[in-house]
Amino acid sequence: MNRVETERRPATGRPSRDHLGALRGGSFTERIVAELAPHVPPLPCCRAALIEGMALAGDGEAPVTTRLVAARAALAALHADSVPASVERLATARRHRYRVSIRPPVEAGTVAQEPPTPGVGDATAAAREIRDAGPSTGGAAARPATPVRPVPSTNLCCARSRLRGAFLACGSLSRGDGPPQLELLVGSEGAATRVLEDLGRLGIAATSLRRRGRPVVAVRSAPGVATLLSSIGAHLGRLEFEAGRVVGEVRSGVNRRLNAETANLRRTVSAALSQLEAIERLESDRSRCEALPPALREAAVLRRRRPRDTLDGLAAAAGCSRAAMAGRLHRLVALGGDLGEG
Numbered sequence: 001m002n003r004v005e006t007e008r009r010p011a012t013g014r015p016s017r018d019h020l021g022a023l024r025g026g027s028f029t030e031r032i033v034a035e036l037a038p039h040v041p042p043l044p045c046c047r048a049a050l051i052e053g054m055a056l057a058g059d060g061e062a063p064v065t066t067r068l069v070a071a072r073a074a075l076a077a078l079h080a081d082s083v084p085a086s087v088e089r090l091a092t093a094r095r096h097r098y099r100v101s102i103r104p105p106v107e108a109g110t111v112a113q114e115p116p117t118p119g120v121g122d123a124t125a126a127a128r129e130i131r132d133a134g135p136s137t138g139g140a141a142a143r144p145a146t147p148v149r150p151v152p153s154t155n156l157c158c159a160r161s162r163l164r165g166a167f168l169a170c171g172s173l174s175r176g177d178g179p180p181q182l183e184l185l186v187g188s189e190g191a192a193t194r195v196l197e198d199l200g201r202l203g204i205a206a207t208s209l210r211r212r213g214r215p216v217v218a219v220r221s222a223p224g225v226a227t228l229l230s231s232i233g234a235h236l237g238r239l240e241f242e243a244g245r246v247v248g249e250v251r252s253g254v255n256r257r258l259n260a261e262t263a264n265l266r267r268t269v270s271a272a273l274s275q276l277e278a279i280e281r282l283e284s285d286r287s288r289c290e291a292l293p294p295a296l297r298e299a300a301v302l303r304r305r306r307p308r309d310t311l312d313g314l315a316a317a318a319g320c321s322r323a324a325m326a327g328r329l330h331r332l333v334a335l336g337g338d339l340g341e342g
């Protein structure tokens, strides 16, 4: 029944928007969500923690997310423990949000089919289930009246799973030229504290801030983001993140060097051009040219013969120091410049 319930939901109206985004390359966040979503935690405690983490994006009662794929992940985790649940689409001003109701809303037709079970239809029944259910008989034929909802443990497995749920529901990761920005847009201050606590247990430094009145938990360091991605099981995401980081660092290093070299080259070329122009002017005035000191004349001849040489190359060819060659060329430019103006 749960299955049918799920497939009948209006939430499935646009089935694979997130998925297509991921296939097309999408954003980094989408790819991580796509990696995390299909995996249902094997331990009941971790499944409960996943749901708890997803509820941190909303009022803390039920998973709330803008991502259909994440809502589906919540359903899969709940259904693994035979907890009836369904997805409602909440129309909000800006974008759709999906809320996973732990107990499906009572529909006409469904009521008649349900055997009269104490507690069914009660608003607080979900909470009561945990208390009342007791140990399950496990009989295959017997229809379990109230499924046992597992609860999260205090172990690290559940801290990781809760963070995974929070990222699925409300996490994002962007990576520009600056430090990475991993953010969890949680629903309340209490939720932010919970997330910070879990992050602290994993040794990940994070800060809590407010944006447009909503609390945001942010991880800004590259090692912190890498650890978090591994902890929540986004191993491909981490590889991609690290690869991108290395590529980014190499690229910016290469760019810096290229820029510096281009600037040097431009300076060298423009210096050589003005030297050649000055030499040309000097040589057009024979008497002036012959009056040049031998060192300057030699420098002029060398420059004409080797228009692309660097200062070092010319100095080596002349057998003088770099500074001496620079001085000679400088004087040639000054003398040629005088001629040009006169």
Ligand SMILES: [Zn+2]
Binding pocket: 043, 044, 045, 046, 047, 049, 153, 155, 156, 157, 158, 161
């Ligand atoms: Zn666990």
